[in-house]
Amino acid sequence: MDAVGGSITVESTVGRGTTFHLSVPIRNEAKQRITATSETHTPLLPEAGTSLADNEGEDSQCRLIVIEDNRDIAAYIGSQFADRYAVSYAENGKAGLEKAQELVPDLIITDLMMPGMDGLEVCRQLRGNEITDHIPIIVVTAKITEEERIRGLEAGADAYLAKPFNAEELRTRVEKLIEGRQLLRKKYAQMMTAHQDDEEEEATQRRAADLRFLAKVSDVIYLQLNRGKDIEVSQIASAMCMSDRQFYRKMNALTGSTPTVYIQRVKIKKAKSLLDGDSQMSFREIADKCGFNDYSNFVRTFKNIYGVTPTEYRRSNAGKM
Numbered sequence: 001m002d003a004v005g006g007s008i009t010v011e012s013t014v015g016r017g018t019t020f021h022l023s024v025p026i027r028n029e030a031k032q033r034i035t036a037t038s039e040t041h042t043p044l045l046p047e048a049g050t051s052l053a054d055n056e057g058e059d060s061q062c063r064l065i066v067i068e069d070n071r072d073i074a075a076y077i078g079s080q081f082a083d084r085y086a087v088s089y090a091e092n093g094k095a096g097l098e099k100a101q102e103l104v105p106d107l108i109i110t111d112l113m114m115p116g117m118d119g120l121e122v123c124r125q126l127r128g129n130e131i132t133d134h135i136p137i138i139v140v141t142a143k144i145t146e147e148e149r150i151r152g153l154e155a156g157a158d159a160y161l162a163k164p165f166n167a168e169e170l171r172t173r174v175e176k177l178i179e180g181r182q183l184l185r186k187k188y189a190q191m192m193t194a195h196q197d198d199e200e201e202e203a204t205q206r207r208a209a210d211l212r213f214l215a216k217v218s219d220v221i222y223l224q225l226n227r228g229k230d231i232e233v234s235q236i237a238s239a240m241c242m243s244d245r246q247f248y249r250k251m252n253a254l255t256g257s258t259p260t261v262y263i264q265r266v267k268i269k270k271a272k273s274l275l276d277g278d279s280q281m282s283f284r285e286i287a288d289k290c291g292f293n294d295y296s297n298f299v300r301t302f303k304n305i306y307g308v309t310p311t312e313y314r315r316s317n318a319g320k321m
Contacts, residue, residue: 052078052089061086062178063103067096067110067122068140073163077109077140080167081174093117097125100132104249106178109170112141112152120155127156131246133209134253136177140165184210185256210254216240217251221266225291231267233259267291268305271298275314283310 001008005025012018052074063086068074071091078087088103090096093114100108108126112119119139126132139152142163149160159173220239224231236259237247251259271290274281284295292298303309308316 054088055082055086058086062106063088064174065090065096065099065103065105065108067093067108067114067119069111069114073111073140077170080171093119093122096122097129097132100126100135101129101246104131104246104253105135106181106253107136107138107174109138109140109174112139112143112148119157120151123152123155123157130209130213130240131242131250134181134213134250136181138170138173138177181253182256185254213240213250214254217262218266221263222270225267225270225289231263231291233263236263264301265305268302271302271310272306272313275310276317279314286310 001022001024007023009021009023010018011021052071055078061084064078064081065088066074066077067090068077069091074089074091078089081087085106088099088105090099093110094117096108096110097117108122110119110122117125119141123137123139126135126137136158137156138159138161139157140161140163141148144160144162152160158177161170161173217236217240220236221231224235233247234244237244240247242250248259251257251262255262267290271286274286274289283299287295287298290298292301299309302313306313
């Protein structure tokens with residue numbers, strides 16, 4: 001008190017109590033005055049009555065969809081990935097399914113208990129749709145008995161996470177599932193190369209639904225080639241009952257490349273089959289049958305995929321025919 005020029009006094013009466021008096025002088029000796037400034041606070045969670053805005057992100061970014069009827073929880077989940085992924089939101093199962101078919105995301109996080117359509121039905125419908133059946137799904141729930149976990153796995157969920165969940169565990173599960181899909185993409189890409197002709201071995205490493213989808217795409221391409229018609233991505237998408245965007249996202253999710261690249265691989269695979277089966281067919285005739293109007297492009301594409309030109313390939317396999 002001496003340091004600030006103050007004082008302390010005391011009054012005490014036996015049987016009545018004691019009173020302390022503290023006196024501190026008020027002085028304006030600060031070198032700088034405190035001035036009021038306006039501050040803008042951005043809330044982490046949305047205000048009541050507002051909808052969560054989708055983060056469009058870049059085309060190269062992985063996309064997540066969060067299906068959650070509690071906006072605070074949805075915003076919290078999205079905030080864990082906003083710096084790395086494009087995040088979209090849906091407030092119920094029906095809206096989530098519609099958004100999943102439109103965007104074809106890389107992963108879906110859904111709540112289990114929701115009004116109308118619960119998380120298990122969301123899983124079943126995603127798995128039953130050819131556009132979305134490949135997408136990894138994480139179910140977030142406060143109800144996580146062994147029986148419930150088994151039901152979720154049967155419905156098609158890839159992982160369960162109990163509320164309240166650890167944010168680090170959520171991030172790790174998402175990253176591992178996306179990494180797993182990326183590894184599958186590499187395997188699909190290798191399927192069309194010279195070093196991966198044993199498709200039976202490859203089939204054991206892929207989901208049957210994915211193989212069926214790619215087989216259908218290949219059938220459409222072969223049909224167009226046999227008819228001698230040019231192949232357009234939009235035509236294949238239409239044949240698969242998808243929009244161009246849905247088809248692009250689906251093919252990219254499965255193969256890690258564009259539909260155009262996959263078409264080229266199928267065409268070159270047919271060329272390889274013709275080279276293996278008919279030693280009398282000319283290279284230009286093979287190029288024409290495989291939909292290449294430019295012979296130089298045919299040779300270049302064949303070498304990019306198999307490492308040798310068509311001439312070198314036929315020469316090296318001459319003794320095997």
